Amino acid sequence: MADEVGNIEIQMSHREGNIELSGHKKLKRKVQSYSAKAVSAVLAGTMVLGGTGAAFAETTSTGTPAAAVTPQSAATAAGIFSDVKTAFWAEKHIYKLASQGIVVGNNGLFRPGDSVTQQEAVLMALRFMKLQGNVNTSTDVVLPADFIVTNYYKPYVVLAFQQGLLDKTVEMAADNLKTSWGERKASREWVAELLVRSLGKSASAAAAAGEPTGFADDSKVSANKRGYINTAVDLGLANGLDGNRFDPQGAVTRAQLATFFSRAEAHNTLDYDNTFKGTVSSLKDGKLTLFSNGSTTDFTLNANTAYFTSTSETRISLNEIQPYTKVTVIGATYNAAYVELTDPTQQLDQAEGTFAKLSTGIIWVDSANGYDQYAYDAATTFHDVNGAVIQPSSITAGSKISLLRESYSGAHRVVKVQVTSGVVNKTATGTIQSVDTASKSITFKNADGTTESFKWEDGTSLFSSQNSILLPAELKTGAAVSYTIKDNVIRTVEVTSGVERTVKGFIYELTDTTIVYQKTDGSREVKLLATTPAIVIPNASSPVIGDLIADKTAGDNVQLTLNSSDQVTKIEVISRQIEQYTAATVVDYNSKTQFLTFTDNNGKAHVIKLDEKTKLAYGGLITTSLTTMGAKLVENRKIDVTSINERAMSVELSTKYTGTLTSINATTRTIVIKLSNGQLLTMAYPLSVDMFGKNSAAITDVALNVPVTAVLSTNQDIISVLRVTSASQLEIATVNANTNKMTVKWAGGSSELYLAAVPLTNEAGQKISLSEVKAGEYVNVSFEGSTPLSLQSVKQYSGQISAVDAAAKTLTVKDYSGVSQNFTASAGVRITRDGVTTTDLSGLTTADRVLARKDASGVIIISVFSQLSRTFSRYETATNEVMTKRATLNENYKFVLAPNAYIHQGDTTLPVQSLKENDNIIMYFNNDKIVEIVKQ
Template sequence: MSGPKKLKRTVQSYSAKAVSAFLAGTMVLGGAGAAFADNTPTGTGAAAATPNQSAVTASGIFSDVKAGFWAEKHIYKLAGQGIVVGNNGLFRPGDSVTQQEAVLMALRFMKLQGNVNTNTDVALPNDFLVTNYYKPYVILAFQHGLLDKSTEMAADNLKTSWGERKASREWVAELLIRALGKNAGGSSGPTSFADDAKISANKRGYVNTAVELGLANGLTGNRFDPQGAVTRAQLATFFSRAEAHNTLEYDNTFKGSVSALKDGKLALYTNGGTLDFTLNANTAYFTSASENRITLNEIQPYTKVTVIGATYNAAYVELTDPTLQVEQAEGVFTKLSPGVVWVDSANGYDQYPYDAATTFLDVNGAVIQPSSITAGSKITILRETFSGSRKVVKIQVSSGIVNKTAKGTVQTIDTAAKSITFKNEDGTAESFKWEEGTTLFSSQNAIIQPAELKTGAAVSYTIKDNVIRSVEVTSGVERIVKGFIYELTDSTIVYQKSDGSREVKLLATKPAIVIPNNVSPVMSDLIADKTGGDNVQLTLNSSDQVTKIEVLSRQIEQYVAATVVDYNAKTQYLTFTDSSGKAHVVKLDEKTKMAYGGMLTTSLTTMGARLSENRKVDVTSIKERALSVELSTKYTGVLTEVNTNARNIVMKLSNGQSVTLPYPQAVDMFGKSSPAITDVPLNVPVTAVLASNQEIISVLRVSGTAQFEIATVDANLNKMTVKLDNGSKSSELNLVSVPLTNEAGQKAALSELKSGDFVNLVFEGSSPISLQSVKQYAGQVSALDAAAGTLTVKDYSGTSQNIAAGSGVRIVRDGVTSNALSSLSTADRVLVRKDASGVAIISVLSQQSRTFSRYESATNQVVTKRASLSENYQFSLAPNAYIHQGDTTLSVQSLKENDNIILYFNNDKIVEIVKQ
């Protein structure tokens, strides 16, 4: 059985006449110079439609046509075909189209532009004004009935330059229907539009036909706006849709079936042969059933597509029929000979030829070699139906014995069923079971239990007789182990497991420490002991390093601010009373951690001299053995009470103990000058730093996290000013050694922040400890579900963000705050962020309806007309402000005097202008 023939590539060149026209031309629907096809390519079969080397491609075509733009599909399509072009990388979709430009585009659509004679002088009536470059094309349009002479040259139609006049919607409707060669005479009755009376009588039939064919739609309020100017994006959309009603074959356009899709290449079977197209990051993928982009993953082999692209580089791929064009057969595999699979059948043996492009899969969909199929296995054979040769494209084992070694990732683990689902390197999921005692699970050359495998871990696995024989973690993800801390150093931790065995693990850089009732634990707060260490859960990264240590329980006793009763230097016993007056006795030894005044000591004599009666100490012990004894220097906890009569405060410490202390001598509090103890809110974290006599609080530092708006940023000096008290005050922050991260926890630079942004600040007293930028979403509310507490915001780049507002949401409109998400509407423009506690704050942008006057480029201000002298009429334009009419993006320079506009403001700057 012979395969499809490979098509020979040919390249079409342009004639000198066409090149001359290209160089001489002015901007035609997107720039000075469209390359016009001069002749039909030569060749037979598919080769007769070889892509044009000189035509404009759509790869990275226009920087002002963003992903998601409403006409993106049609602009990409027509640009790939050379029907529309751009200028300096811009398409300017919102610009109006002149009648002469629309005529040239219609001629390209009809494939008549090559028939124009540009070598002879062209004469038109003196009062029928057309730019010289367009004259031969306009005459060609009259010759082919694209334009009606009696209508276009009527006296009342010649008051202004005919060629440079903006093409109206009703005029383009007629041009479009004439370009299709259709008769609109039978549809000349009234239209269904609310402004039908404004449609010219001689255009009504064309409008009706355009609507019936799905080429043109109405506008908001069921209006057609017949005299409205057609934009470049709209005209591209009209002609793109019209191709469905045309029988012409367009340049660089190929229709067929995907015969292969691999390694950035798409093989297209068309006209009895195969064309190979290169796919790249700029290739646009769409479906004929939708205006929205799709991904390459949504296009499958053996489906029908249209590919547009010059020199075999696919600029545009459109899925026209997702139905797989294949047929299926089943049988029992018997043997394999070179290039042939033998299948047992009732009439003997059926032979299925295969080649290097045929895919062989096991029962789980993993790619295998043909030789690995065992005799007697049931197989399914898939053959394509589009080429006529019924080529075998895939053979899959439907039941049989699996023996292989493969690589992939762990998808799921079922320890009860003793089953693992792997995702192999080809992306196919396959499940196998293991048998106790016959399977080896390993990681980093260490034996592990199946339960220690983590979803997402990269593994190499061996299957024999359909059973898992080994699983080796080659690049793991986080996994969890448990035990109690046996030994602890600066770089390693030894933990003892429940079975009595011990393992040592390296510590990652700055592992996270979690200890219940400890606000900011550090490594030194962990207890390592051969019999009474902390019971912990360790999180290990893919390199088997400890990234997190979480204390689950501890056998130790902790006493904060205990009172010394006696220390016996001879027996080394310390007697003290806790906060409730209960007495305790512990023994110190050379392993006890000892500290005073912030200094460590190893001398029992030195420490003992300081353990005099009534001194305050912090003691950690296991039974009667002292793990640490430190003279109390500070209390860390939460402020629970301020007694103004007794002039004392009550703190609840991290271990749950409450202590009563006299008023502090000073209070250190962020954002407040000379604060008093009565300025400190209750139930906030504080640190009481003790004086040397341990009786007086020298300073009470208030800790916490709060969100602030940035007033100024000086990245060179590592300084920032944030607004306090709703902007009435400010505070300068020195951020030289303060870590800065973004919302995802990644390291960020101070230069990335600007005035108006928000940050979450963690502080201790007046000192910043860390800073985190806050992500904000600005745009229009496009969807709202108040019951579910969700909304969708379409930002000014056209990207939609789904936001879970959750409980406690705050909506701020005109200075008034509410908690009702239902108070929003899909017409609102909003700025969304989450405060330091995670509550969504939705600020509704203010708006004003104005009449445009002019744009002052020197000051970057929009000037509007005012109704009174007291009315503000000058407004600053924010960088990257979104200016548009409907879905069409505009430049501020395109706005005209007396245009009705709506302005939306953020921080007194225009962020959006809507032209009415």
């Protein structure tokens, strides 16, 4: 058989329109033939490489994978892969090749850790060599029966043989055909050979074949691969692993293969689609202009553009790429997906001289032979001695200047003029571009659109607005100004047409039309109030201007927002200097003097004065009558008080206390509640206890150190009801978005929750609607008593256990989209399998399919899916049922397919329609629905 394989030649039969493998000797192996129609049908569900593993390309209207038709289309869709995080070791190479269309992803995923098959690696190598367009997919492909390649890849594998990428003698040797050749995972030594052959370096490999690799596991290297490994290492394409190992038989991942081919680009001369090399001639306003071969091309930069250097694997920022440096830009339709800095040296030369004058487009520089003339344009920037940007007209005759000229285009265009010694004196108008308080500089934008920057000096009042002194930080971007420069330094800045700005201080005085505030430096300013200024007070609902506290020593600390007319449009309270007393006891109220005497919870007496500004409330009602409120301030009444400098800001009859239950005394039948301000309240047992999940609860059912709210009786002497704050994870039974109701299951039964006024969020804290949650899902609900306060949906992860470490209490679930989720069971774990619950991770294996989530306390809840091995019969589209063949008449043979069920063979995803009669399958079930089918 080996002799026969050695004589095989790959030929194209024009007469038959078939690609065949033929030889000088007659082959005794069976040959399978597939019609073009059959191949097309299979392609509809076939995986396409980009180093693929489990990523799929979109399909065309004919069912052919789109990446197979136009692989470069994948580059525009590659973008940023959500599973290739910043600083991932192969991030640079993945984005580079994805931008070139050599590798592709699917639905924003790359799956860098997935293994690559040999047939996938072949397609990637052909893309790397820009030969994939040479394949003939319109003819039938005939291969030996035991040389198994998936139908879609057959013409590419044949092309690889024709191009010398694959060695027929080696690949078709009898001992190499024991398993499917195409779907076999590509090993590191096999990929090394493929890489070297794709670069045309086979001669170098032959010369190095007799040399040891130098790796600790050299003895494991196949003899016919040693030269290729040596050459790949010499070229810098592949490196060793930990312990100086090469791991020749180890499987190559998608990330590793992308890295190999990315490094290999340095050793070929091919021009890849969408890849441009040149010098950055401009970099501003979100665009990069590239000069190459005598012309310029503009590329748009966006948030997804990736930046790297040729000498490092680590991502850099756009700020690290400077104009006039050399770069490689990859991107279709002039949108840069990938930018690589290849030479950070700016392509500039320098000339110096004495500035004489400026004419249209010409800088005149005094020299020994008269005047030298240098052309400039709108892109040329001018800078003063401090490096600040100035207008060309600001340069005075006799100033020493340095001119930087680009050296890459041959035109020697002046890109920068730097004043090395000289002065700028001017008065100009413009707008504030930016203010840098650290460097004490302001950048102005002039009427002609140019910008210039100057510094100010400490100790002078430089800034004013309508006769008000401004601090530098109060100057806002966009404000129209008039400014004076003397000796290169800012002397005055006057705001002529301001924009919205903010100031801070505490309220000194407040009227219906004005506010006086005191700044941190002790100075005071008065501002007019706009017609209806917005009032913001923390923890206050719909506050009004009367809720603000003005005081000559302890008024509210506020931030004022001023409009362009310097009127206050918003007042936001930052902090208050107030005293708070909860559950204080009235000693006396004098209606004539309006003095209220009370004792705090520690028995200390206080005296405060009520006035017409004091907020008064009782029984949930607000009153403005001191007479009405005074009648209720009788001895021993419980009140909640806020005051400032012995002035009552608010007085309210106590109706409830919120805090933490710290003690229960069964002997004295009392409880102790610790309030948020640290006060301890001792009160008699409540008349009733309200807590979710416990009917007819008693005080002994309440755990210590849990939050509670004590609602007082009308006479304030006892707790009418103690509401226990709790959080529970509950399973949704029904949802009715129209009535804002949800039924949930809990250990004691079920409850109906009314959620009209309850905030609903997802696991990320984003607001959701009730219609977004479904029956069978779980939610975390916080309660005050039995009343829901908030609801959060719980994310569940459905997939295969990819790793489990019982000792370290960790496990990883790879969900059906290919994303891995790590769990740490430090808070505990509950595993349910076939109705039996255990608490030990050692009961899980990497063959298990599970549904995993965390409960409200952080315990990991894992439900292991049941499974069945059957023989496939057919799929009923109308009922969405999978039919299997029965071993007995009583055996169930109909199974409902869940939406988005994962159907696959190995790492290749399949449509359910691709399953054929008599296929052996394994089905995994969640709630009696198939969530995964594995084709054997």
